[in-house]
Amino acid sequence: MKKLLSATIAVIVALSCVFAMAACVDDTIEPPEGYSVDGRKLNEIYDIDDYERGEYLVPYEVISESVMGKSMVEKYCVSTVKVTKSEDGFKLAIFVVDPSVMDNVRLVEGEVEISGTAVNEFGYDGYEFEVSRGALDGEIAVRLFVSMVMKRDTNFGIKLDLSQAKLVA
Ligand code: HEM
Numbered sequence: 001m002k003k004l005l006s007a008t009i010a011v012i013v014a015l016s017c018v019f020a021m022a023a024c025v026d027d028t029i030e031p032p033e034g035y036s037v038d039g040r041k042l043n044e045i046y047d048i049d050d051y052e053r054g055e056y057l058v059p060y061e062v063i064s065e066s067v068m069g070k071s072m073v074e075k076y077c078v079s080t081v082k083v084t085k086s087e088d089g090f091k092l093a094i095f096v097v098d099p100s101v102m103d104n105v106r107l108v109e110g111e112v113e114i115s116g117t118a119v120n121e122f123g124y125d126g127y128e129f130e131v132s133r134g135a136l137d138g139e140i141a142v143r144l145f146v147s148m149v150m151k152r153d154t155n156f157g158i159k160l161d162l163s164q165a166k167l168v169a
Contacts, residue, residue, distance in 0.1 A: 027078045027097045029122045031057055031168045042167050048085055055084045056165035063139055063157035072146075073156050076101055078124055081158070083136060083165065090133055093119055094142065094158075095126035101148040107131070108141040108155070136160055 031043040038053060040046065048056055057080040064070040078095035094105055094116070105127040107114040116127030131140075139157040146154055 027075075029057055029078065029080055029095075029124075031166050036167055036169055040167055042169070044167055045164060046167050048083060048162060048165050051085070053086050054167055055082060055169035057081075057168050058083050058160045058162060058165045060158040060160045063159060069154065069156055078122075078126075081160065082121070082126075082128075082168070083160070083162075084128075090131050090136065091128050092131045092136070092140070093121070093126045093128040095122065095124035097124070099125045102144050102146050105142065105144040108143050109135075113143065136162065 034042050036042060036054065038051065040051070040054070046054065046056070048054060059080050062070045062073045062077075064073065076097050078097055081095070082091075082093040084091040084093070092107075096102060096105065105116060107116070107129050114129055116129045119126045119128045137160075139159050141155065141157055143153055143155050146152065
């Protein structure tokens with residue numbers, strides 16, 4: 001009886017994984033056309049260090065030892081983050097594709113959890129964090145609560161590709 005129960009649970013989890021991984025989600029953000037307030041062409045790649053201000057969409061690589069985890073993050077988090085540079089410093093916004101499966105996105109520095117501010121942009125809910133310029137060059141540790149199936153906090157890293165930073169404002 002116990003064996004049957006374990007087998008049934010294993011099948012349900014496996015099926016959930018297959019369905020969750022197979023479903024197709026459009027998570028691309030099309031940067032706007034036009035010019036920024038400092039006269040630069042939007043939707044073009046710039047070096048964020050060459051300008052005093054700017055908002056950029058930046059692709060990133062997901063870092064996780066779990067193949068399943070990596071694919072889940074790729075599926076449920078928008079594939080670009082937004083980096084904002086202003087006189088106040090740097091901000092990083094992470095957007096989620098489906099807020100019903102996860103919430104409470106945090107950054108982790110050492111043992112310290114950093115909470116973000118809720119934002120909504122490009123049609124997605126997101127979390128925005130104040131970060132240092134140095135943090136943008138390394139692996140950024142992310143923690144979030146998965147409210148579907150897993151029902152627990154999970155951790156993974158993201159590594160930004162700043163060489164592909166596209167100006168959006
Ligand atoms: C949709 C339903 C989901 C299912 C069925 C599911 C299932 C699983 C399973 C079975 C594992 C363990 C795999 C292993 O040991 O390699 C796992 C790990 C993981 N999942 Fe999920 N997951 C779901 C949603 C999500 C979401 C929404 C995220 C984040 C956006 C996520 C991120 C991760 C990560 C990073 C790991 C590896 C680290 C850890 O075990 O905490 N998952 N998931």
